[in-house]
Amino acid sequence: MRLLHYGESDKLSIHSFDNSNIPRYAILSHTWGTDGDEVSFADLQTGGGKTKPGYNKILFCGEQARHDGLQYFWIDTCCIDTTDKAEHSQAIQSMFCWYRSATKCYVYLSDVSTRKRKIRNSSTELSWEPAFKSSRWFARGWTLQELLAPTVVEFFSQEGKILGNKTSLKLLIHKTTAIPLEVLDGTPLACFTVEQRLRWKGNRQTKRNEDAWYSMAGILDVEVAPAYSEGAASAFKRLMDEVHKLERCTQDIRPTDPRDDKKRIEETKGGLLADSYRWILDNTAFRQWHENKHSRLLWVKGDPGKGKTMLLCGVINELQGSIPRTTLLSYFFCQATDSRINSATAVLRGLLYMLVHQQPSLVSHIRKKYDYAGKSLFEDANAWVALSEIFADVLQDASLSTTYLIIDALDECMTDLLKLLSFIVKQSSASSRVKWVVSSRNWPVIEEELERAEHKTRLSLELNAESVAAAVKVFIQQKTRQLAQEKRYTPEVEDAVLQHLTLNANNTFLWVALVCQDLRTTPKWKNVLKKIAQFPPGLDSLYRRMLQQISESDSADMCLRVLAVTAVLYRPVAVAELVVLTKQLAEFVDNLESVHEIIGLCGSFLTLRDNTVYFVHQSAKDFLVTKASNEVFLNGPECVHRDIFAKSLTLLQKTLRRDMYNLLAPGYPAQKVKLPLLDPLAVSRYPCVYWIDHLCNSRLESAASNANKLLEEATIVNTFLKQRYLYWLEALSLCRSIAKGVVSMTKLWDLVQGLRNTDALNEIVYDARRLLMYHKEAIENYPLQVYASALLFSPADSLTRRLFQHEEPRGVAVKPAIGNGWSACLQTLEGHSDTVTSVAFSHDSTRLASATVKIWDASSGTCLQTLEGHSEFSSLVGFATQQPGHEAISISSDNTWITCNAQKRLWLPSDYRPSCSAVSGRSICLGTGSGKVWLCCFT
Numbered sequence: 001m002r003l004l005h006y007g008e009s010d011k012l013s014i015h016s017f018d019n020s021n022i023p024r025y026a027i028l029s030h031t032w033g034t035d036g037d038e039v040s041f042a043d044l045q046t047g048g049g050k051t052k053p054g055y056n057k058i059l060f061c062g063e064q065a066r067h068d069g070l071q072y073f074w075i076d077t078c079c080i081d082t083t084d085k086a087e088h089s090q091a092i093q094s095m096f097c098w099y100r101s102a103t104k105c106y107v108y109l110s111d112v113s114t115r116k117r118k119i120r121n122s123s124t125e126l127s128w129e130p131a132f133k134s135s136r137w138f139a140r141g142w143t144l145q146e147l148l149a150p151t152v153v154e155f156f157s158q159e160g161k162i163l164g165n166k167t168s169l170k171l172l173i174h175k176t177t178a179i180p181l182e183v184l185d186g187t188p189l190a191c192f193t194v195e196q197r198l199r200w201k202g203n204r205q206t207k208r209n210e211d212a213w214y215s216m217a218g219i220l221d222v223e224v225a226p227a228y229s230e231g232a233a234s235a236f237k238r239l240m241d242e243v244h245k246l247e248r249c250t251q252d253i254r255p256t257d258p259r260d261d262k263k264r265i266e267e268t269k270g271g272l273l274a275d276s277y278r279w280i281l282d283n284t285a286f287r288q289w290h291e292n293k294h295s296r297l298l299w300v301k302g303d304p305g306k307g308k309t310m311l312l313c314g315v316i317n318e319l320q321g322s323i324p325r326t327t328l329l330s331y332f333f334c335q336a337t338d339s340r341i342n343s344a345t346a347v348l349r350g351l352l353y354m355l356v357h358q359q360p361s362l363v364s365h366i367r368k369k370y371d372y373a374g375k376s377l378f379e380d381a382n383a384w385v386a387l388s389e390i391f392a393d394v395l396q397d398a399s400l401s402t403t404y405l406i407i408d409a410l411d412e413c414m415t416d417l418l419k420l421l422s423f424i425v426k427q428s429s430a431s432s433r434v435k436w437v438v439s440s441r442n443w444p445v446i447e448e449e450l451e452r453a454e455h456k457t458r459l460s461l462e463l464n465a466e467s468v469a470a471a472v473k474v475f476i477q478q479k480t481r482q483l484a485q486e487k488r489y490t491p492e493v494e495d496a497v498l499q500h501l502t503l504n505a506n507n508t509f510l511w512v513a514l515v516c517q518d519l520r521t522t523p524k525w526k527n528v529l530k531k532i533a534q535f536p537p538g539l540d541s542l543y544r545r546m547l548q549q550i551s552e553s554d555s556a557d558m559c560l561r562v563l564a565v566t567a568v569l570y571r572p573v574a575v576a577e578l579v580v581l582t583k584q585l586a587e588f589v590d591n592l593e594s595v596h597e598i599i600g601l602c603g604s605f606l607t608l609r610d611n612t613v614y615f616v617h618q619s620a621k622d623f624l625v626t627k628a629s630n631e632v633f634l635n636g637p638e639c640v641h642r643d644i645f646a647k648s649l650t651l652l653q654k655t656l657r658r659d660m661y662n663l664l665a666p667g668y669p670a671q672k673v674k675l676p677l678l679d680p681l682a683v684s685r686y687p688c689v690y691w692i693d694h695l696c697n698s699r700l701e702s703a704a705s706n707a708n709k710l711l712e713e714a715t716i717v718n719t720f721l722k723q724r725y726l727y728w729l730e731a732l733s734l735c736r737s738i739a740k741g742v743v744s745m746t747k748l749w750d751l752v753q754g755l756r757n758t759d760a761l762n763e764i765v766y767d768a769r770r771l772l773m774y775h776k777e778a779i780e781n782y783p784l785q786v787y788a789s790a791l792l793f794s795p796a797d798s799l800t801r802r803l804f805q806h807e808e809p810r811g812v813a814v815k816p817a818i819g820n821g822w823s824a825c826l827q828t829l830e831g832h833s834d835t836v837t838s839v840a841f842s843h844d845s846t847r848l849a850s851a852t853v854k855i856w857d858a859s860s861g862t863c864l865q866t867l868e869g870h871s872e873f874s875s876l877v878g879f880a881t882q883q884p885g886h887e888a889i890s891i892s893s894d895n896t897w898i899t900c901n902a903q904k905r906l907w908l909p910s911d912y913r914p915s916c917s918a919v920s921g922r923s924i925c926l927g928t929g930s931g932k933v934w935l936c937c938f939t
């Protein structure tokens with residue numbers, strides 16, 4: 001970036017800076033005079049331009065910057081060499097960023113004067129407001145981003161007198177432009193929809209038509225390279241394409257919205273009590289981390305139920321209320337009970353999502369890889385590598401201001417915890433702008449890793465027992481008061497409850513919360529004092545006591561089954577989902593109220609929120625799985641997995657069919673799919689996504705000794721794949737879980753390979769997995785292409801293709817036929833040793849020619865046209881005209897579809913994408929980059 005410097009002896013000089021090294025600077029916003037009036041870069045180089053009218057603006061800006069203590073300033077007329085096309089184009093794309101990064105922006109209004117003027121009644125008026133409102137500055141296109149991008153915008157009259165800034169003048173600006181006051185007050189643009197932001201453009205004019213849209217790019221958080229001959233319509237289209245890509249990328253990176261998780265966690269835990277977390281704000285370790293520039297990582301550690309999660313919720317709230325607008329705050333809550341948010345990749349994705357949401361320009365680091373790989377970048381086997389690189393780049397971004405990153409419950413990160421820890425250690429040492437807070441239980445493995453961080457501070461809840469005790473005391477008082485009001489306790493009972501809780505809580509919030517929860521459900525007529533005496537101190541003893549109560553109740557069997565199933569599920573499920581997954585609840589399919597009651601009876605372990613069943617706390621699940629395993633899993637957890645697997649497949653066998661959402665169009669994009677009012681997949685989503693995981697955990701291998709059992713299960717899977725496989729893939733696509741499907745099919749493949757006497761199953765799993773891997777992209781993005789592209793472009797001998805032949809699109813044939821085996825390649829026409837760049841039909845459509853002739857666009861380096869000198873054949877263009885009555889067959893502009901009458905019909909796998917194509921009647925011939933030529937006929 002070039003910047004001007006206005007020296008002490010009024011000497012003007014120009015300097016270049018690397019992006020990483022730009023000093024504080026002021027920036028000018030103005031409207032251009034005629035080209036000859038403005039001082040150009042060339043003028044400055046030669047020391048000329050001093051007599052031009054535009055020179056006054058330079059002097060004004062230089063003096064004002066000097067007055068504000070800024071040594072450098074930037075003016076578009078002379079800091080860009082517009083004769084250098086590449087530089088000019090780059091500058092147009094960087095402009096928003098330059099305005100945003102400026103310390104101050106001076107708006108010079110050449111048509112607003114502060115001179116007194118006479119009005120009719122001979123009194124004088126100072127008001128420049130009418131001129132301000134009708135200033136040309138508000139009518140030009142580029143000045144919109146100059147108003148919105150910088151934090152400080154000051155307005156000056158033609159005499160250089162200050163009129164105010166964008167905050168003090170916000171009402172006037174709002175009246176003139178209709179831009180909302182919050183925007184002028186500095187609310188981030190990302191908080192407004194694309195439509196709202198487009199509306200702010202109003203009727204602003206630009207010299208070149210295309211600029212009308214290029215000038216909106218920064219405001220919409222995207223970049224569009226200028227191409228001035230394209231026209232406004234094309235510029236708008238490219239702008240919106242970029243906006244949609246940004247939206248898709250942000251959507252795809254989001255594993256969950258951590259803001260919703262935080263809300264949910266606070267609500268399920270009974271609401272956040274400020275008086276029980278505020279102690280941390282005065283804690284020495286916390287203050288050191290917060291106030292000391294060199295302290296970058298705070299580790300909050302403590303035993304289960306000591307209030308770490310709620311403490312972090314409180315820290316987030318306090319930071320949110322106190323940090324400047326430009327500071328970023330991103331957080332993530334790991335939860336072991338939910339497989340969507342219990343892995344290292346999910347943590348990075350969640351944090352990135354929140355960062356990008358606050359500062360969309362950071363998405364460029366993701367887009368570098370995402371634009372090639374799509375969503376699989378975040379989900380495939382290399383997701384961690386890609387995400388950790390992206391994250392490191394984001395943290396190094398020059399535009400990143402102070403950033404807080406908060407991760408709760410590292411101990412609940414079930415996949416790749418060590419990788420995550422070492423990443424935190426490394427990154428917390430790498431950037432001084434980034435401050436981390438993490439929390440976990442007192443696990444030695446976490447201790448060992450975090451010990452390596454250079455600038456860490458540790459906050460142990462056990463070592464701060466006094467503060468925690470005081471916080472728990474407040475919590476007990478609040479809870480007891482609530483209970484007493486709700487249950488109308490006498491003062492004696494209230495006092496007895498308070499005393500018992502205080503004596504036995506042992507600084508553990510959770511213990512108090514669980515006892516109070518139990519007392520809430522205790523009927524009034526029961527002797528509360530007797531009841532409370534039965535709650536033993538210590539979390540595990542309390543859980544044991546609660547389990548005993550359940551075991552002694554009338555509904556013991558049902559409750560224990562529900563606990564067993566819930567304990568092995570991979571994510572929290574809705575009540576209706578729980579019913580279809582639990583053998584023992586089969587009779588309650590139409591009686592969900594009773595299921596609610598059963599869950600209520602398990603209330604010391606389970607809780608319901610928004611109709612979803614959660615464990616009250618991770619420690620409750622841990623207790624059941626480790627310390628009460630014998631009571632909960634009578635025949636081992638494998639049996640529970642096996643039952644869930646069997647229930648899942650029975651359900652899927654019944655529900656799955658072709659086009660469950662009535663999409664009809666073969667090219668209907670998954671992204672646009674809306675949930676139908678009566679969702680046929682409502683209770684089948686969980687089984688769809690997790691049936692293979694449950695099968696694998698049912699330890700089929702160990703059942704190998706029981707040959708009948710093994711055969712039975714192999715047969716169930718075999719039948720399902722034979723009869724429902726493609727419908728299952730469609731359902732996975734509708735559930736946006738194809739990537740998980742690929743991982744699951746690999747797990748299944750590994751499993752069946754280890755089994756004996758399952759050849760038939762082996763064969764179908766092999767083929768089914770290959771089909772899914774090869775066609776993943778098509779199915780993932782267009783659910784119904786599983787019956788078109790996936791079938792037509794699978795080998796003729798593919799078992800799945802043969803089994804689902806009846807689902808192939810009627811009247812479409814691909815010739816030469818796709819090879820027999822998965823690795824077979826298409827027929828290659830003789831004589832092609834290079835890219836096939838041209839194919840054409842002869843006039844009678846009986847002959848097909850291909851050639852390798854290229855015409856290159858010298859400026860862009862892209863291939864523009866093909867086929868010259870093929871005089872005996874019609875050119876490609878000639879064949880584009882269709883015979884009347886026929887559907888127009890064509891190739892989509894991005895080369896990925898065969899379309900009929902502009903409707904997407906058949907998605908092309910990458911090996912089949914044409915470098916050239918020709919149409920004759922109902923046939924389309926395609927030549928590919930690898931030297932293959934193939935034909936697709938629609939009858």
Ligand SMILES: Nc1ncnc2c1ncn2[C@@H]1O[C@H](COP(=O)(O)OP(=O)(O)OP(=O)(O)O)[C@@H](O)[C@H]1O
Binds near residue numbers: 273302305
């Ligand atoms: N500040 C608070 N406001 C309201 N409730 C709180 C607060 N702190 C703790 N609690 C109560 O205590 C329970 C346990 O707290 P929390 O889940 O934060 O513990 P934790 O230390 O994160 O436990 P674990 O390590 O086992 O996950 C919560 O479910 C909630 O009921």
